Amino acid sequence: MSADTIFALATPAGRSGVAVFRLSGPRSGEVLETLTGRPLPRPREAIRRRLFSSAATDEHRILLDDALVIYFRAPASFTGEDVVELHVHGGPAIIAAIGKALSAAGLRLAEAGEFTRRAFDHGKLDLLEIEGLADLIAAETEAQRRQALRQAEGELSALYESWRGALISALARMEAAIDFPDEDLPVDLIALVDETLRVLAREIETHLADDHRGEMLREGYSVAIIGAPNVGKSSLLNRLAGREAAIVSARAGTTRDVIEVKLDLAGYPVLVADTAGLRESPDEIEQEGVARALKRAEFADLKLIVFDGAVWPDFDPAIAERIDEAAIVVLNKAEFVADPDPAIAGRPLLKVSAKTGLGLDALVAALTGRAAAALNPGAQPALTRLRHRAALERCLGALNRGRTAPVVELKAEDLRLAVQALGRITGRVEVDDVLDLIFREFCIGK
Ligand SMILES: Nc1nc2c(c(=O)[nH]1)N(C=O)[C@@H](CNc1ccc(C(=O)N[C@@H](CCC(=O)O)C(=O)O)cc1)CN2
Ligand SMILES: Nc1nc2c(ncn2[C@@H]2O[C@H](COP(=O)(O)OP(=O)(O)OP(=O)(O)O)[C@@H](O)[C@H]2O)c(=O)[nH]1
Ligand SMILES: [Mg+2]
DSSP states (O other), rough: OSSSEEEESEEEEEEESHHHHESTTTTTTHHHHHHHHHHOOOOTTOOEEEEEEEEEEEEGGGGEEEEEEEEEESSSSSSSSSSEEEEEEHHHHHHHHHHHHHTTTTTTOOOHHHHHHHHHHTSSSSSHHHHHHHHHHHHOOOHHHHHHHHHHHHHHHHHHHHHHHHHHHHHHHHHHHHHOTTSSOOTTTTHHHHHHHHHHHHHHHHHHHHHHHEEEEEEHHHEEEEEEESSSHHHHHHHTTSSSOOOOOSSSTTTOOOEEEEETTTTTEEEEOOOOOOOSSSOHHHHHHHHHHHHHHHOOSSEEEETTTTTTOOOOOOHTTOTTTOOEEESSSGGGGOOSEETTTTTEEEEOOOTOOTHHHHHHHHHHHHHHHHOOOOOOOOOSSSHHHHHHHHHHHHHHHHHOSSSHHHHHHHHHHHHHHHHHTTTTOOOOHHHHHHHHHHHHTT
C-alpha cells in the first residue's frame, strides 16, 4: 500500500542504555541485510548482529554498533508491513550514525504518527484503538493507564461495533420490507425492529449519561482553590504539590495568575489551580487576576474554598455565598482556631494548617474521595473524547428520528445515518459494503 520505507527513532532522543530504531515498508528487510551484511534472520526473533555503514567494498565498511535486531515479515507486524527493529546502544553518536546510514540507504524519516497511520491503513488498529494507544503513552497515573489500555485493547471498539451490528441488521430487515413488500415477511417486522431500536437507544443514552467520567479521567479532575486574599491558598497549593509552586507572601494580593499543579491522588489525575484572592481592587492587574480566578472556579469540577483561621470567626460573606453542594470548605491557619467545630451557615469547615500540616491528610483524603467518585470507571468502557460523544449523540438523534418516522423509507434513511455516525467513531466504515453483505444473506432463499 505504502510504497516508501520509513524509519524513526522509537525511543527518546538523548542518552539511554538502549535506543530503538523502527523501519517499516517494503525495503526494510533488504536494508537490514545491507546493514548487517548477512541474510535476514528468522521473523520475529531477536538476534544479535553487528551493524555496518554501507561501503563499496566489505573492507571499507565501518562498524557502527553491536546491536539486537528483529525482523517482522508483513503482514505479521505492528504496521502490517515489513518491519525491522534495531536495538542499538543509546549514545548520541551511535544514534546519529545509524540515522545517517538509514538515510543513505534511501529510507525516509517517518512523520509523526506515521507508523500508527500505516497500522490503521492495514486494518491492524481502528481509530479508537489508536486513540487508546496515544492515551496510553500519555498516561501519567494508574487510572489513566488502565482506561487507555482498555481502549487500546479494543473494548470500546467492541461495544460500538456491537451496536453498529445491531443497527445494521435492523436496517437490513427494513430494507427487505421496502424492496420485497410482497415477500412473506413477518407482519410485525417493523414492530420488532422498533423494539430493537428502543433498547439500543436506551443503551446509548445510558452510556452517554456518564457524567463525563472517561473524558475527565483523560484530562484530569479540575480543582480550583478560591478565597479572600492572604487566607493561605498558595500555601495550601504548595503543601499539596510538595513543592514551592506558587509565591507565598504576607502581603494580600500576591497571586495574580492561575497556577496549576498536577497531582496523582491514588492513581487519579487531579489538576489543582491556585488563584488570585477575591476582592475589589483598584489595581487592574489584580482585577484581571480576580476575573481569571472566577472563570477557573466556574469551569472547575470542584471548588476548594478557603477561609482564614487567623481572623475567625470573621469571614467575607461574599465568599461564603460561593459555597455550594460540591465545594470542599476549609478553614486554614487552624492553629489559631479554638472553635472545635467551625461552620458557616451550618456547613462544617475542615480545619487545616498549611503551616503545620494539620488536617492536610484529611483534606487530601477528601480530594481523593471526590476525584475517585467522579472518575472511577464502570464495568462498561468509558467514552473518552468529545469526538465519541458528538458521534454518539448524532447516532442517537438519527435513531430516535428513525423510531418515530411514519414511513418505512424514512426510517431506513435515518438508520443509515445512525450506522454511519457509529462507524465514524472506529473509522472502519464501509457502510454500503456491510449492508450489501448482510442484505444478501438475509434474502437468501427468497
Ligand atoms: N520492541 C517493541 N516493543 C513494543 C512494540 C514494538 O513495536 N516493538 N509495541 C508497539 O507499539 C508494543 C507491542 N505491540 C505490538 C503490537 C503488535 C505487534 C505485531 O507484530 N503484530 C502482528 C503479529 C501479531 C501476533 O503475532 O501477536 C499483527 O498484528 O499481525 C507487535 C507489537 C509495545 N512494545
Ligand atoms: N500561621 C499560618 N500562616 C499561614 C498559614 N498558611 C499561610 N500562612 C501565611 O499567610 C500568608 C499568606 O499566605 P498565601 O499562601 O500567600 O496566601 P494567599 O491566599 O495565596 O494570598 P493571595 O495570593 O494574596 O490571595 C503568608 O504569610 C503565609 O505564610 C497557616 O496555616 N498558618
Ligand atoms: Mg496566593
